[in-house]
Amino acid sequence: MSDPGISVVICVYTEDRWEDILAAVASVRAQSYPPLETLLVVDHNPVLLERLTTQYERAAHVRVLANAGPRGLSAGRNTGIASSHGEVIAFLDDDAVAERDWLLRFAEGYADPRVMAVGGRTLPVWASGRRPHWFPEEFDWVVGCTYRGLPPGRVRVRNVLGGNASFRRTAFDAAGGFATGIGRDGDRRPLGCEETELCIRLTRARPDAVLLIDDRAVIHHRVPRAREHFGYFRTRAWAEGLSKALVTRSVGAAGGLESERRYAARVLPAGIARGLRDALLARPGGAGRAGAIVAGLLTAAGGYVVGSVRARRGGAAFAVAGTGTGTGLVAGTDGRRHG
Numbered sequence: 001m002s003d004p005g006i007s008v009v010i011c012v013y014t015e016d017r018w019e020d021i022l023a024a025v026a027s028v029r030a031q032s033y034p035p036l037e038t039l040l041v042v043d044h045n046p047v048l049l050e051r052l053t054t055q056y057e058r059a060a061h062v063r064v065l066a067n068a069g070p071r072g073l074s075a076g077r078n079t080g081i082a083s084s085h086g087e088v089i090a091f092l093d094d095d096a097v098a099e100r101d102w103l104l105r106f107a108e109g110y111a112d113p114r115v116m117a118v119g120g121r122t123l124p125v126w127a128s129g130r131r132p133h134w135f136p137e138e139f140d141w142v143v144g145c146t147y148r149g150l151p152p153g154r155v156r157v158r159n160v161l162g163g164n165a166s167f168r169r170t171a172f173d174a175a176g177g178f179a180t181g182i183g184r185d186g187d188r189r190p191l192g193c194e195e196t197e198l199c200i201r202l203t204r205a206r207p208d209a210v211l212l213i214d215d216r217a218v219i220h221h222r223v224p225r226a227r228e229h230f231g232y233f234r235t236r237a238w239a240e241g242l243s244k245a246l247v248t249r250s251v252g253a254a255g256g257l258e259s260e261r262r263y264a265a266r267v268l269p270a271g272i273a274r275g276l277r278d279a280l281l282a283r284p285g286g287a288g289r290a291g292a293i294v295a296g297l298l299t300a301a302g303g304y305v306v307g308s309v310r311a312r313r314g315g316a317a318f319a320v321a322g323t324g325t326g327t328g329l330v331a332g333t334d335g336r337r338h339g
Contacts, residue, residue, distance in 0.1 A: 004087040004110045006103050006166065008035045009080030011073055012094045013043035015051065020095040020222060022055075025062065027097040027219075033104035036061065036086045041076040043067045073162075074178035074194045081172055089172075093144065093163035096122070096221040105217035106166045109154070116171040116202060116209040119160030120217025121146045127225040133285025135228070136293050138271040142236045143223045146215075149267030154214040158259050159199035164219045171209070175202040179250070193243035200251045230292070237296045241303020242310075249311040268293050 008028050012021050021040070028038050038061060042049040049066055056062040065083055069075030081089055090106055092098055102120065109118035122145045124131070131137075137148035144163050151157075160166075178194045203209050226232060248257060271293050278286025 004107060004168070005085075006033070006035045006088045006090050006106065007080075007084035007086030008038045008090045008092060008103070009041060009077060009084065010038065010092050010094050011041045011043060011067075011076035011080065012048065012052070013045055013076075015045070015048050017094055018051075021052070023097050024092055024094055025056075027099075027102075028092065029062075030100060031098070031103045032100050033107050035090070035103060037084065038062045039080045039084055040064045041067055041080045043073070043076050044071050070180055072180060074180045077162075078177040078180075081169075081177060087169055088166050089169060090166035091162060091164075092219065093221060096163060096219045099218040099220070102217050102219060105214045109212050109214055110168065112210065114208055114210045115168070115212060116174075116206060117160050117165065117167045117199060117211040118217070119157070119165040119211075119213045120219060121213070121215040122161065122164045122219050122221050124223045125220050126223050126228060128228055132228050134230070134288030134292055135233070135285075136271055136275065136289040136296075138267055138293055139233065139237070139296050141240075142233055142296070143221070143227050145221055145223075148271065149263055150213065152215055154212055154216075157211055157213050158203075159196040160211060160213060162195035163221065164217065165195060171202050171206070174205040174209075193240070193247050197247045197250055200247070204251070233292065233296065234299050237299040238303040241300040241305070242307035244300070245304050245307025245311055249308070264297060268297055 010021070010024055010028075025038055025040070028035060040052055040056070040062070042052060042064065044067055049064065052064045056064055063083070065079060067076045068079045068082070077091060080091075088106065088110060090103060105120065106118045109115050124140060124143055124145045126132075140147040141161075144161075146161070175198060177198075179197050199211055203211070227236075244257065244260065272290045275286045275288075275290030275293065278284075279290065280286075
């Protein structure tokens with residue numbers, strides 16, 4: 001096994017998640033493969049910044065930083081990358097806890113020098129105590145978790161999922177950082193796909209790059225009650241369509257929608273069939289799951305169409321900034337890079 005040295009970045013933005021943040025940091029400090037450091041990046045919240053600084057002022061290998069870029073998750077991650085020292089940078093959501101061997105599984109993946117990114121498996125922890133009967137596993141990405149349809153084991157993928165992921169530092173040297181203008185901005189903008197766009201950009205810059213998901217690298221992600229309702233499901237599906245439009249505007253539909261086409265053509269029809277079968281067998285939620293899959297697909301497609309129109313009209317620019325690792329690129333909606 002390689003010994004790359006891993007920095008862990010946790011981006012935070014609200015005091016409402018105080019206990020979750022403490023639990024996330026504790027899970028990192030309890031790893032069987034200890035990290036070099038844990039960086040808490042606070043997104044434009046001075047009160048939270050001061051509170052966390054006081055909480056960890058005597059904690060070894062824990063640093064609290066202010067997001068040095070614009071508001072949002074992408075800029076927070078870029079701040080963490082620029083401030084970190086590890087050969088590998090891992091990212092953990094602020095409302096998740098990692099199992100003890102999480103970083104060990106990441107480190108094992110980097111034994112192959114071609115590997116530029118390793119992701120893991122994210123399991124939902126429902127606030128109500130169980131999955132809503134109507135909520136299809138095929139759409140667990142709505143709540144930031146691993147969804148039905150991803151292959152098991154340690155497998156090569158197009159992109160890793162950002163809340164449970166790691167990248168070799170040289171990946172950012174080659175491709176730049178996370179794009180600002182897409183991705184989350186606290187609870188106000190439930191967009192995503194910033195890691196998808198980065199991974200596609202990375203494999204274009206480094207055609208030999210290998211990106212992996214190892215389902216033994218497990219984290220448990222809290223799903224609050226507000227996200228267990230169909231209203232959030234629909235809002236997040238719409239936002240995903242908007243996000244995919246931004247990604248395809250940058251990297252083209254061939255790369256930006258390759259995995260999504262397979263997902264829509266194979267995974268979702270199988271999920272609908274399972275739901276209808278369960279309904280015929282009088283199992284709870286079968287019809288609801290089938291209906292949610294159809295509604296989610298149509299809603300995401302609608303968001304994609306609207307997002308594509310907006311992008312063509314020039315209202316969807318975003319930036320790929322350097323992360324302090326030798327990069328200095330800025331990209332617009334035409335996908336070109338400017339030094």
